[in-house]
Amino acid sequence: MEINTLYNKFKSIWLFVTASIMLSSCQEKVVNKFDSESSLFFYNGASNSKGITQQDSISYSFFLANSTLVQDTTWLDIYLTGMPSDEERSISIVQTNVGKPGAAVSGIHFVPFNDPGLVSKLVLPANKVMVSIPVVVKKTAEMESQEFRLDLAIIPNESFVEGIKDNTAYTIKITAMAVKPPLWDVANSFLSMFGTWGQVKMKFIIDNVGYSEFDVIPNVDYRMFLRVKAKEKLAVYEAANGPLYELDGVTRVIFP
Amino acid sequence: MNSIQGDRFKNLKDITKMNHILKKLNFRHFNSAVALSALAMVVVLAFAAGCVKDTGNYDYKTSDEIAPNLVSGIEASYSSISMDQLVIDPVMQENEDLFDYCWYAYPINNTNVKNDTIGRTRKLDYKVTMVSGTYYLIFKATDKANKTAVFKRSMLTVSSIFGEGYYINKYENNMTDIDFVNRFGVVNSNILKTVNGSSLEGKPIRLAYEVNRYSYNDTAANGTVTRIAMKPALMVCSDNDFRVYHGESMKLLKTWDKLFYEKPAVKKPQGVWANTSGFMFMNNNQVSFINNNGANVGEFGYFYPVDNMKLNPMVSVINGSNLLFDDNAGEFVGYYVQTLSPIKSAVKVASPLTLAPVGETYFTNSDLIYMGTQQYYYTSAGRTYAIVKNRSTGVYTLWQMGTGNIQYGYIYDNGAKGLVIPSNFGVVRAKVFALKGGASTALNTVIYYSAGDNNVSYYNPSNQTEVKNMITIPSEEQIVAIEHNFDNYFSINKFSVLSNKAGNWILRVYNMVGATADVAVPEIATYTGTGLAKNMIYRHTNTQITY
Numbered sequence: 172m173e174i175n176t177l178y179n180k181f182k183s184i185w186l187f188v189t190a191s192i193m194l195s196s197c198q199e200k201v202v203n204k205f206d207s208e209s210s211l212f213f214y215n216g217a218s219n220s221k222g223i224t225q226q227d228s229i230s231y232s233f234f235l236a237n238s239t240l241v242q243d244t245t246w247l248d249i250y251l252t253g254m255p256s257d258e259e260r261s262i263s264i265v266q267t268n269v270g271k272p273g274a275a276v277s278g279i280h281f282v283p284f285n286d287p288g289l290v291s292k293l294v295l296p297a298n299k300v301m302v303s304i305p306v307v308v309k310k311t312a313e314m315e316s317q318e319f320r321l322d323l324a325i326i327p328n329e330s331f332v333e334g335i336k337d338n339t340a341y342t343i344k345i346t347a348m349a350v351k352p353p354l355w356d357v358a359n360s361f362l363s364m365f366g367t368w369g370q371v372k373m374k375f376i377i378d379n380v381g382y383s384e385f386d387v388i389p390n391v392d393y394r395m396f397l398r399v400k401a402k403e404k405l406a407v408y409e410a411a412n413g414p415l416y417e418l419d420g421v422t423r424v425i426f427p
Numbered sequence: 428m429n430s431i432q433g434d435r436f437k438n439l440k441d442i443t444k445m446n447h448i449l450k451k452l453n454f455r456h457f458n459s460a461v462a463l464s465a466l467a468m469v470v471v472l473a474f475a476a477g478c479v480k481d482t483g484n485y486d487y488k489t490s491d492e493i494a495p496n497l498v499s500g501i502e503a504s505y506s507s508i509s510m511d512q513l514v515i516d517p518v519m520q521e522n523e524d525l526f527d528y529c530w531y532a533y534p535i536n537n538t539n540v541k542n543d544t545i546g547r548t549r550k551l552d553y554k555v556t557m558v559s560g561t562y563y564l565i566f567k568a569t570d571k572a573n574k575t576a577v578f579k580r581s582m583l584t585v586s587s588i589f590g591e592g593y594y595i596n597k598y599e600n601n602m603t604d605i606d607f608v609n610r611f612g613v614v615n616s617n618i619l620k621t622v623n624g625s626s627l628e629g630k631p632i633r634l635a636y637e638v639n640r641y642s643y644n645d646t647a648a649n650g651t652v653t654r655i656a657m658k659p660a661l662m663v664c665s666d667n668d669f670r671v672y673h674g675e676s677m678k679l680l681k682t683w684d685k686l687f688y689e690k691p692a693v694k695k696p697q698g699v700w701a702n703t704s705g706f707m708f709m710n711n712n713q714v715s716f717i718n719n720n721g722a723n724v725g726e727f728g729y730f731y732p733v734d735n736m737k738l739n740p741m742v743s744v745i746n747g748s749n750l751l752f753d754d755n756a757g758e759f760v761g762y763y764v765q766t767l768s769p770i771k772s773a774v775k776v777a778s779p780l781t782l783a784p785v786g787e788t789y790f791t792n793s794d795l796i797y798m799g800t801q802q803y804y805y806t807s808a809g810r811t812y813a814i815v816k817n818r819s820t821g822v823y824t825l826w827q828m829g830t831g832n833i834q835y836g837y838i839y840d841n842g843a844k845g846l847v848i849p850s851n852f853g854v855v856r857a858k859v860f861a862l863k864g865g866a867s868t869a870l871n872t873v874i875y876y877s878a879g880d881n882n883v884s885y886y887n888p889s890n891q892t893e894v895k896n897m898i899t900i901p902s903e904e905q906i907v908a909i910e911h912n913f914d915n916y917f918s919i920n921k922f923s924v925l926s927n928k929a930g931n932w933i934l935r936v937y938n939m940v941g942a943t944a945d946v947a948v949p950e951i952a953t954y955t956g957t958g959l960a961k962n963m964i965y966r967h968t969n970t971q972i973t974y
Contacts, residue, residue: 392722396728
């Protein structure tokens with residue numbers, strides 16, 4: 172009697188489960204779609220779409236540029252979170268460290284983002300998920316000995332809601348001093364080619380070896396080219412002028 | 428009746444009832460005791476079944492009855508020229524429709540060439556597009572029903588039209604070009620101009636061929652740039668130009684303006700050499716390299732500093748190392764593509780046990796009489812041999828150098844240790860030289876030479892003798908190049924003599940006398956062309972590098 176009851180119970184459960192599974196397969200599949208509002212964030216990686224190292228912060232130095240250059244453009248990649256739109260959408264960027272010590276001054280150290288020449292470029296084009304926006308930096312005499320910090324933030328507007336906090340802020344450092352390139356100490360990069368970084372050494376490489384693309388690691392064959400050339404150019408320099416030293420007057424510039 | 432007995436009784440009743448239900452329900456459910464008993468019974472039966480003698484009535488068949496059988500139609504070896512049709516028509520014992528077919532080939536000695544499927548039908552009808560070399564050619568027929576297969580392996584030797592023959596580097600009408608003597612003995616004149624529309628300006632200096640060490644960018648019509656990696660290349664150097672050609676088609680790949688990371692200010696080519704890392708080019712008393720590591724696109728690197736040297740254009744290359752001679756100091760200087768400065772301080776003696784340098788046998792202040800690389804087989808050299816004359820004593824000495832070790836930072840002598848050559852030997856006054864090919868054991872060569880007249884002799888350092896006038900050609904001819912065409916692996920063993928006569932060149936090819944240093948005269952073939960020859964390279968189907 173008890174076994175019969177148990178069997179009947181199992182039979183009922185089994186039939187119910189089987190029927191449920193079969194019925195569920197007849198249900199129309201509903202795909203969950205992202206239907207939140209769109210936001211933006213700064214790319215953070217080794218190389219952005221312009222080949223610039225956009226990791227943590229960008230250090231722009233007029234040191235690497237021609238000495239007659241007083242204004243230059245660096246680029247920031249901004250990505251979309253959410254669905255692309257069939258209309259272009261404006262992007263709002265503001266400086267967040269206005270008035271703070273060492274802060275870059277709008278109009279003096281960089282072209283403001285509401286400048287008529289820039290506004291049209293601060294848009295996410297229709298049907299795109301990424302845009303590279305220009306940041307126009309300006310050289311001043313103070314930059315020969317000082318670095319200015321430009322803290323940026325993407326703020327909400329009529330097209331975009333607030334993005335993820337850590338990814339909507341980005342910093343650009345502007346100077347005319349020599350800045351150690353982020354890739355200098357990377358394995359098989361400039362450290363292995365030229366040795367320990369130094370401001371005078373880097374200037375020598377730019378002026379005498381003719382190389383200033385420190386945003387990319389040259390291939391092994393070109394690295395060899397640069398190493399041999401740097402050694403020869405330094406030998407020629409020293410033959411004419413004697414040893415070359417860093418600004419401390421002690422550290423001699425050598426190439427390994 | 429206590430409660431336990433009561434429970435047992437109750438259980439027995441239940442079991443009896445359950446058995447009744449099981450029968451009724453056809454084993455749709457039962458309790459664990461019954462399940463365990465049934466399982467144990469099954470296991471015991473399974474073991475017991477293993478003890479029963481197998482008296483089955485099987486029908487055994489041989490593999491021939493099951494697997495496909497190839498009757499005929501595939502030879503042990505084939506030879507083909509690029510772009511020719513290779514047709515092989517094998518015969519199957521069974522109905523050919525029963526099988527799936529596959530033909531594929533893989534190289535026996537070139538790891539940079541991928542395996543390739545070249546046919547999917549029983550009869551192979553394939554336009555040969557593989558690069559020059561020797562391949563294993565595999566035929567496979569698989570039974571569609573039982574998936575058994577039959578394989579047949581044969582050897583396929585592929586070479587381009589230019590893959591086998593003599594390249595005569597010559598001067599005619601103020602231009603440098605190549606006359607190519609193909610495998611059938613046909614002389615194809617001025618192949619560079621014929622294929623590309625122009626020759627090189629200036630007088631010929633040197634040729635160098637490497638089967639898979641040149642990479643370059645190819646720009647499509649739509650502007651797309653693709654890196655073409657590790658292709659065969661022939662480099663041609665005149666005293667006023669330097670160009671790179673595809674080693675299979677002779678199509679021009681690069682001209683002077685595109686050959687350097689930084690074009691040299693002075694254009695004064697002195698020679699080009701192939702090595703296993705790439706190429707070395709000498710210009711205006713400086714050398715630079717193509718190193719095939721990384722993403723090189725066929726551009727030479729920075730020229731090494733002159734460093735008070737005067738580089739002799741007689742160079743020996745083994746592996747990736749290059750042995751040169753500084754005419755100013757009168758001593759060797761070594762270069763390796765990944766070494767930042769030349770090695771030139773000493774000739775070191777290697778330990779016979781460890782090959783590490785022990786002590787020094789230094790020489791300097793000498794004149795280089797001859798230096799060359801001993802050919803061993805298609806991709807490997809034996810030793811470098813060099814003859815120098817001490818400027819102070821006038822004594823001639825022979826050195827057998829381990830050039831390949833320059834990459835480790837030292838130059839050393841393998842065994843000749845400055846063997847004194849009698850000053851009355853003709854080899855010390857010769858103008859044209861060649862080494863007998865062979866392995867790298869001590870003094871395992873002779874040095875063939877000519878004074879630039881019509882005779883070829885040789886010097887044998889192992890017994891300090893000379894064989895004079897081994898070959899004599901007509902007296903109105905001047906010998907400009909000699910070569911032992913040797914490959915130990917592929918059994919190439921010929922001797923060639925290139926001479927000039929009244930504005931024409933003459934090439935004579937001889938058999939060797941077995942494995943000896945002697946040449947069997949008279950020649951077995953003679954070829955002629957117009958223009959004054961400077962030198963030549965011989966390329967057989969499997970040649971990977973020329974020295």
